Amino acid sequence: MDREEVLKLRKALRHLEHEERFEDFTLNVLRRYMGVPYPEVFKILAKLEAVYWSPSEVPPLRINAWSDQPLQLRRIELDDDLRKRVQEALALPWIDRVQKFDMRLAGPFGIPPAAWMREQLESKHGIGKELGETTDRILAAAAMTYAQEVESLVRLAVMNSRQKPRPEKFVRWLDIFMGRYVAKGKPPTLQQLGDARGITRERVRQVCDGVIQVLRAAPLCKHALERVIRMAAHAVPCSVAEADEQLAHELGEGAGILGAIELAAELGDVDIGVQMSKVRVRMSGKYEHAPVLESATTETRWSQAALRYAAAECSVVGATNILRLAGHMAMKEGIALGRDDLVSVVTQAPGFAWLDEGNGWFTVGTTERCGLAMRLRKVLSIAKEPVTVDEMAEAYACDTRLFKEDEGARALAIPPTHIIQGMARQWPFVLLRQHTKLVATTPIDPSEELTELEQLAVRIIEDAHGVAPAFQFYETAEAQGVAKITTALMLSASPILVRLEHGLYALRGRRQRDDALANARHQLARKLSQQPVGLDPDVFRVTITEAALNRNEQYTVPSRFHERLAGKSFRIEGTEHVARISMSGSLRGINRALPQLRVGDEVEVRCLGESVRLTIKRA
Numbered sequence: 284m285d286r287e288e289v290l291k292l293r294k295a296l297r298h299l300e301h302e303e304r305f306e307d308f309t310l311n312v313l314r315r316y317m318g319v320p321y322p323e324v325f326k327i328l329a330k331l332e333a334v335y336w337s338p339s340e341v342p343p344l345r346i347n348a349w350s351d352q353p354l355q356l357r358r359i360e361l362d363d364d365l366r367k368r369v370q371e372a373l374a375l376p377w378i379d380r381v382q383k384f385d386m387r388l389a390g391p392f393g394i395p396p397a398a399w400m401r402e403q404l405e406s407k408h409g410i411g412k413e414l415g416e417t418t419d420r421i422l423a424a425a426a427m428t429y430a431q432e433v434e435s436l437v438r439l440a441v442m443n444s445r446q447k448p449r450p451e452k453f454v455r456w457l458d459i460f461m462g463r464y465v466a467k468g469k470p471p472t473l474q475q476l477g478d479a480r481g482i483t484r485e486r487v488r489q490v491c492d493g494v495i496q497v498l499r500a501a502p503l504c505k506h507a508l509e510r511v512i513r514m515a516a517h518a519v520p521c522s523v524a525e526a527d528e529q530l531a532h533e534l535g536e537g538a539g540i541l542g543a544i545e546l547a548a549e550l551g552d553v554d555i556g557v558q559m560s561k562v563r564v565r566m567s568g569k570y571e572h573a574p575v576l577e578s579a580t581t582e583t584r585w586s587q588a589a590l591r592y593a594a595a596e597c598s599v600v601g602a603t604n605i606l607r608l609a610g611h612m613a614m615k616e617g618i619a620l621g622r623d624d625l626v627s628v629v630t631q632a633p634g635f636a637w638l639d640e641g642n643g644w645f646t647v648g649t650t651e652r653c654g655l656a657m658r659l660r661k662v663l664s665i666a667k668e669p670v671t672v673d674e675m676a677e678a679y680a681c682d683t684r685l686f687k688e689d690e691g692a693r694a695l696a697i698p699p700t701h702i703i704q705g706m707a708r709q710w711p712f713v714l715l716r717q718h719t720k721l722v723a724t725t726p727i728d729p730s731e732e733l734t735e736l737e738q739l740a741v742r743i744i745e746d747a748h749g750v751a752p753a754f755q756f757y758e759t760a761e762a763q764g765v766a767k768i769t770t771a772l773m774l775s776a777s778p779i780l781v782r783l784e785h786g787l788y789a790l791r792g793r794r795q796r797d798d799a800l801a802n803a804r805h806q807l808a809r810k811l812s813q814q815p816v817g818l819d820p821d822v823f824r825v826t827i828t829e830a831a832l833n834r835n836e837q838y839t840v841p842s843r844f845h846e847r848l849a850g851k852s853f854r855i856e857g858t859e860h861v862a863r864i865s866m867s868g869s870l871r872g873i874n875r876a877l878p879q880l881r882v883g884d885e886v887e888v889r890c891l892g893e894s895v896r897l898t899i900k901r902a
Contacts, residue, residue, distance in 0.1 A: 288327050291317045365415055369400055372421045377509070381421075382502040386439050388421055389502075396421065425506070428535030429543055430465045432507035437461070440497040455480070459490045464546040467527055467539035495549050507533070509553055511543050516556035519576050520586055521627035526576050540576070585618050586628045590647075593629055597646050601653040601706045602698050605629075605643030638705040644698065651710045655679060655703070657732075658778040660712060664727040665741055665779055666792020669720035672700045672707070674791060678778035679703075736765060736773050740780065741790065749795030750803040753786040754810050768883045771826060785839070811842045821891075824900070825870060827884040838870040844890075854894040862888075862895055873897060 295316035296305070308316075313324050372378060378397045381388045388396055396417055403414045427435065437460050441453060462476050473484035480487075511533045518529055526540045534540065540557075547553035557576060592611050596603035605625050612618050612625075622643070629635060632647040650656060658678065662670055679697055698706070707715050714722050729738065743759060744751045753774065760770045774780060774788065781789045787803050789795055825838035840848060845868050852863045860876040873886055877897060880886070885900040 288330065291319060291323075292327060292331070294318070365418070366404065368418050368422060369404060369414065372418045372425075373397060373400060375421070375425055375506075377504060377506040378421065381504045384502045386501045386503050387435065388417075388424060388504055424504075427507050428533060428538070429507045429511045430461075430535030430538040432505065433465050433538075433546070434461065436498060436503065436505070437494055440494045440501075456490050456494070459487055460494050463487070463491055464542045464549075465535075465538045466542050467537055468523060468541070470539070470542045470545055498550060499552075505550070505553060508543055508547060511540065512547055512553060512555055512557060515540050515544075515576070519557055520624060521576055522631050523576055525627055585612060585616060585620070588612065588616050589620075589625060589628055590632055593632065593645075593647050597648055597650055597653060599654040600698060601650040601655045602638055602644055602646045602702055604639075604645065636709070638698075638702050644702050644705075646706065646709070650706060651712065655698075655706065656710055656712075658682065659707070659710075659721065660727055661732045661737070662778050662791050663713065663721070663723040664729040664732045665790055666723075668792050668794060669716065669722050670792045672703050672719045672721065675721065675778075676700050676703060678791065681782075682776050682778060684772070684776040733779070734773075736760060736769065737777055737779060739763070740773065740777070740788075744788065744790050744793075747799065747803060749793060749799040750783060750787055750789050752803050752807040752810065753788065754807070756788070768826065771828060775828060775830065822887060822889050824885050824887050825873075827880050827882055827886065829882045832874060832880060832882055836871050836874050838873065838886075840864055840868040840870050842868065844868075848890070853890070856891065856894050856896045862897075 383395045473487045476487045477484040547555050634648045638644040707713050781791050786807050823841050848864045850866045852861050855876045858876045862872040887898040889896040
């Protein structure tokens with residue numbers, strides 16, 4: 284048989300299914316597959332039968348249905364170099380999975396290449412030259428990147444496709460398929476591919492589907508594709524860009540992991556241990572999606588929990604850090620995660636920005652309406668002088684309402700001054716001057732930012748020329764029907780107020796008149812010296828505040844009791860606890876004696892000589 288006849292026979296054998304035999308082909312089928320008339324089919328079959336009945340010393344005819352290499356039947360000797368290359372090929376972890384009809388790697392003798400190569404090594408009658416060719420083909424395939432492997436598979440698929448393109452269109456087919464499945468980042472859509480090449484999206488789909496059908500039908504070892512999918516599964520969770528960068532050597536030039544995942548899903552015979560997830564998380568009042576590459580077998584979707592916690596922190600404080608995020612995941616979710624794992628996830632969140640990468644501070648989403656930003660807007664709305672970053676850090680730290688949420692856990696989340704500076708640079712309503720001074724870009728209307736009680740406080744302090752005693756706030760607010768506890772919370776939490784000393788308040792960002800502080804002290808002393816008619820000389824009351832109840836127990840004793848009680852300890856009636864009053868007039872010890880106390884309660888303290896009696900008055 285000459286070469287042309289062998290090639291025609293190979294062409295027919297390519298259509299041979301695993302469960303079929305060559306003998307089952309009809310003449311009509313052979314004629315159609317060979318593309319020759321009946322007389323030519325008879326001629327080829329006759330020569331094939333003649334080879335079969337030839338004497339045993341004539342080498343048998345071997346035909347590889349999937350190889351386009353010329354047949355070489357001459358036997359050669361096995362030298363050391365060839366033996367080494369064969370052993371190297373047999374040591375490949377995937378070599379035993381190559382089937383006998385593999386499109387690229389099948390041997391020429393109708394058996395799996397690994398078995399045939401081992402048989403050749405043990406042969407005592409010399410080996411066929413096909414051993415070297417098969418070995419080189421396997422080693423070349425082993426060195427391929429994902430992109431190179433896809434290109435080689437597409438070439439074979441197009442050659443074996445029923446829709447064989449003309450030579451001038453072959454390159455176009457290859458470009459279309461490679462553009463869809465070998466692309467860095469997010470693979471382009473059918474419409475995008477078609478628009479870039481001047482064809483319809485339907486034509487792009489037809490070309491890609493035609494290649495996929497051939498790749499699905501033929502036995503095929505896709506070790507490079509399997510390798511990058513396996514390596515990606517070990518790298519997750521991470522962003523797509525990080526995966527493309529880490530696997531660049533295995534993916535090949537211009538290739539991306541998402542294209543490989545999509546191709547593996549289309550072929551259906553590759554174990555996909557990784558998936559692209561869009562984590563849905565609420566940020567800045569609306570839902571956003573953060574793309575994250577993660578394991579397809581992960582039972583705990585911790586990435587969503589991590590992003591939700593980061594978004595919640597930033598919606599209040601404006602920023603958070605990796606250490607807090609890791610602590611939350613360990614304590615609340617029971618998952619111990621490293622910095623790299625967390626960074627790979629949070630960097631995919633919409634609006635992510637590093638504020639201090641070295642110490643792990645970052646922000647996500649839009650934070651110009653977060654708790655810290657809104658408090659800064661309050662201050663800037665009434666400030667007539669620049670406000671320093673240190674002043675705002677002090678205001679944040681003293682705000683009991685800001686850090687009361689999350690069972691007080693957010694009390695540790697106050698950002699340092701350089702992080703506040705970084706956030707201020709991102710907020711459009713504020714300008715940062717000389718690195719530390721904050722001013723409003725445009726005037727801010729106080730009526731839109733301040734509560735009615737805060738606006739009342741501003742008027743009281745303005746009328747007092749810059750400094751006002753606390754009793755003026757209580758009396759004025761009470762006259763307007765505001766509860767005492769509400770006024771107390773405003774005085775302790777509002778960022779616009781500065782507590783100069785006990786019972787005296789000023790406005791942040793405002794200068795005081797020279798005599799304002801002295802006048803306020805005089806008013807406070809005169810108020811404290813007044814003895815209300817009918818006041819019991821042995822009884823006083825203290826109000827339970829959030830700060831005194833949960834952080835620093837200090838209740839103020841009226842000044843009229845200082846001379847009598849200061850520096851002494853008293854047994855609390857009905858308990859084993861002791862109440863102590865410092866020289867400055869601070870009462871301690873009632874929290875342990877009355878564990879049922881709540882914020883807003885009042886405690887009546889009756890002095891009984893060496894003991895005191897405590898009575899709770901519910902708010």
